[in-house]
Amino acid sequence: MTTLVLIRHGQTDWNVEGRWQGQADPSLNEYGRQQARRLAEEQLVLGLDALYSSDLRRATQTAEFISDALGLSIVPEPRLREINLGVWQGVLSDEIQAQYPHEFQRWHETPLAVKPPGGEDIPTLAARVLKATNEIIARHPEQRVAIVAHEFPIAVIICRSMDLGLEHLRSIIPATGTAKEVTVTSPLK
Numbered sequence: 001m002t003t004l005v006l007i008r009h010g011q012t013d014w015n016v017e018g019r020w021q022g023q024a025d026p027s028l029n030e031y032g033r034q035q036a037r038r039l040a041e042e043q044l045v046l047g048l049d050a051l052y053s054s055d056l057r058r059a060t061q062t063a064e065f066i067s068d069a070l071g072l073s074i075v076p077e078p079r080l081r082e083i084n085l086g087v088w089q090g091v092l093s094d095e096i097q098a099q100y101p102h103e104f105q106r107w108h109e110t111p112l113a114v115k116p117p118g119g120e121d122i123p124t125l126a127a128r129v130l131k132a133t134n135e136i137i138a139r140h141p142e143q144r145v146a147i148v149a150h151e152f153p154i155a156v157i158i159c160r161s162m163d164l165g166l167e168h169l170r171s172i173i174p175a176t177g178t179a180k181e182v183t184v185t186s187p188l189k
Contacts, residue, residue: 005146009058010035022085035177036062040069049143054080063148079132082150086118160188
């Protein structure tokens with residue numbers, strides 16, 4: 001049994017503006033840094049055995065607060081990156097809807113069957129995230145491990161830990177600067 005503490009990075013200005021981040025690399029804003037400090041305090045009380053993070057700046061910056069508080073090294077894991085949104089990265093929702101109305105509609109109605117132009121689809125994201133997560137679980141049996149990542153990777157892990165299909169992703173997306181614990185007893189599928 002491994003306990004995964006799934007931490008979504010703190011807020012960025014792009015979160016506030018409604019820009020689609022994907023694998024673009026904005027920094028935390030001041031509120032995001034406050035969220036990261038709070039998360040670090042929570043994990044200091046509860047303790048961790050290991051700390052993994054997406055290599056994107058907003059996740060790494062969040063993980064650094066936790067690392068400093070607990071004295072743990074951050075293990076960077078690029079497979080925990082957010083979904084690649086291709087040409088939609090850095091663009092506002094209204095602009096995406098205006099420029100790509102058909103794809104935008106399909107993304108909301110049948111997200112598993114579409115990918116943003118130049119990006120990746122959700123099944124591809126899920127495969128890479130689950131492979132990384134299962135390796136982490138195998139390395140840390142009977143331990144409490146933090147994974148600092150993004151909305152879609154965390155939602156994938158939660159869905160699969162609950163034996164839910166990926167069509168439930170959107171209903172499970174965590175808010176920025178929050179943590180969710182899941183306990184796993186076997187590899188996620």
